[in-house]
Amino acid sequence: MKYCSDCGNTVELGIPEDDNRPRYICNTCNIIHYQNPKLVVGCIPEWENKILLCRRDIEPKKGKWTLPAGYLENGETVENGAIRETLEETGATVTSLCPYLLFDIAHINQLYLMFHSRLIKPDFHVTPESSELALFDETEIPWDEIAFKVIEKTLKQYFKDRRTGSRRTHESVRLGIYETVRQPSAGRLHQRSGRQAR
Amino acid sequence: MKYCSDCGNTVELGIPEDDNRPRYICNTCNIIHYQNPKLVVGCIPEWENKILLCRRDIEPKKGKWTLPAGYLENGETVENGAIRETLEETGATVTSLCPYLLFDIAHINQLYLMFHSRLIKPDFHVTPESSELALFDETEIPWDEIAFKVIEKTLKQYFKDRRTGSRRTHESVRLGIYETVRQPSAGRLHQRSGRQAR
Numbered sequence: 001m002k003y004c005s006d007c008g009n010t011v012e013l014g015i016p017e018d019d020n021r022p023r024y025i026c027n028t029c030n031i032i033h034y035q036n037p038k039l040v041v042g043c044i045p046e047w048e049n050k051i052l053l054c055r056r057d058i059e060p061k062k063g064k065w066t067l068p069a070g071y072l073e074n075g076e077t078v079e080n081g082a083i084r085e086t087l088e089e090t091g092a093t094v095t096s097l098c099p100y101l102l103f104d105i106a107h108i109n110q111l112y113l114m115f116h117s118r119l120i121k122p123d124f125h126v127t128p129e130s131s132e133l134a135l136f137d138e139t140e141i142p143w144d145e146i147a148f149k150v151i152e153k154t155l156k157q158y159f160k161d162r163r164t165g166s167r168r169t170h171e172s173v174r175l176g177i178y179e180t181v182r183q184p185s186a187g188r189l190h191q192r193s194g195r196q197a198r
Numbered sequence: 199m200k201y202c203s204d205c206g207n208t209v210e211l212g213i214p215e216d217d218n219r220p221r222y223i224c225n226t227c228n229i230i231h232y233q234n235p236k237l238v239v240g241c242i243p244e245w246e247n248k249i250l251l252c253r254r255d256i257e258p259k260k261g262k263w264t265l266p267a268g269y270l271e272n273g274e275t276v277e278n279g280a281i282r283e284t285l286e287e288t289g290a291t292v293t294s295l296c297p298y299l300l301f302d303i304a305h306i307n308q309l310y311l312m313f314h315s316r317l318i319k320p321d322f323h324v325t326p327e328s329s330e331l332a333l334f335d336e337t338e339i340p341w342d343e344i345a346f347k348v349i350e351k352t353l354k355q356y357f358k359d360r361r362t363g364s365r366r367t368h369e370s371v372r373l374g375i376y377e378t379v380r381q382p383s384a385g386r387l388h389q390r391s392g393r394q395a396r
Contacts, residue, residue, distance in 0.1 A: 001203045001204075002203065002204060002205075002206065003201055003202065003203050003204070003205065003206035004201065004203070005199045005200065005201050005202070005203045005209075005231070006199075006200060006201070007200075007201065008200065008201035008206050008207070008208075009206070010206075011203075018326055021271065033203070034269070035272055036236045036237070036269055036270060036271065036272060037237060037270050037271075037272055037274075038234045039234070039235060039237060039309065071232070071234055072234060072235050072309075073219065073234065073235075074233055074234060074235055074307045075304050075305065075307065076235075076304055077302040077304050078300070078302055078309065079302075099300065102276070102297065104275040104276055104277075106273050106274055106275050107273065109272040109273065111237065111270075111276065128216055
């Protein structure tokens with residue numbers, strides 16, 4: 001940020017009165033421009049014990065597989081955001097959403113909230129964001145080609161819960177675990193934070 | 199937003215290619231400025247079956263009572279954000295945090311994530327944001343003087359769970375419920391959304 005979005009003059013980093021961290025402050029109109037983390041919402045779309053994955057047709061990680069997810073928009077609930085992203089990326093409509101996993105990815109100022117969901121029918125298609133869609137059971141997941149660590153962790157937790165029986169039915173699944181995905185340079189890549197509510 | 203924060207020239211609302219909603223786009227450098235919801239994180243600080251509330255010394259709702267909560271900062275985990283906000287607003291240190299309630303407040307582009315927590319000791323004090331701090335049991339809560347609907351709903355759910363025994367211990371409480379706080383103009387003020395995972 002170099003310029004004030006309110007008046008167009010230059011901003012400078014400084015610590016405002018009654019604050020304790022640097023903010024961008026306008027040199028002219030003195031407005032403080034706060035910057036905050038963004039929330040990504042997404043789905044684990046189930047169909048008869050298989051999971052719908054999409055092969056990314058956009059950067060980053062073009063060509064890799066992922067779960068449908070994207071930034072929550074202003075004016076949107078988290079559930080509606082997850083439904084919209086799934087439709088946009090897979091062409092599929094999901095229902096019976098339940099919050100499942102929340103991840104902190106503090107080093108890139110992001111959070112991920114992933115929902116359990118069910119496809120209303122096994123209809124999906126290539127979209128501007130996805131070059132290929134397919135349903136996978138646990139043995140078929142292309143683990144070496146998953147786009148993001150947070151998606152790999154979501155899938156691993158999902159299959160683990162299913163195997164151990166600790167996965168609830170759709171009606172009672174709770175957002176039970178959240179994890180801190182740490183900065184690789186901290187030497188503890190994507191390590192579990194120790195906070196595990198279940 | 200009137201000016202580009204990257205180049206200082208004017209922006210205009212328009213729908214970018216491959217998008218479906220209006221964004222602020224710079225007329226000069228063509229950068230798209232996305233705007234997304236912000237996450238507020240906060241605590242229900244317990245001490246021996248009482249809850250610590252703070253009387254706001256800042257607007258909005260100066261003079262009303264609330265739970266400690268505030269915007270998550272860049273680079274911060276949700277848990278650390280909730281601990282920091284509690285310290286800043288009450289002078290108290292909380293521990294044993296467990297995610298409890300997530301609220302969509304889509305009409306003001308906010309989400310609230312509230313944690314169960316315990317005070318490490320009953321030490322708290324007036325701060326720049328709070329003119330008074332006090333521990334309340336359920337019968338003492340100043341229900342008519344709670345600053346925000348989302349805080350009232352959090353407290354009501356908390357006491358309801360405690361009364362009905364559906365409140366888990368700290369170690370197993372899960373983020374089990376999220377609610378959509380609707381826009382008053384929609385005629386359904388703060389109505390429960392029907393999504394209730396527990």
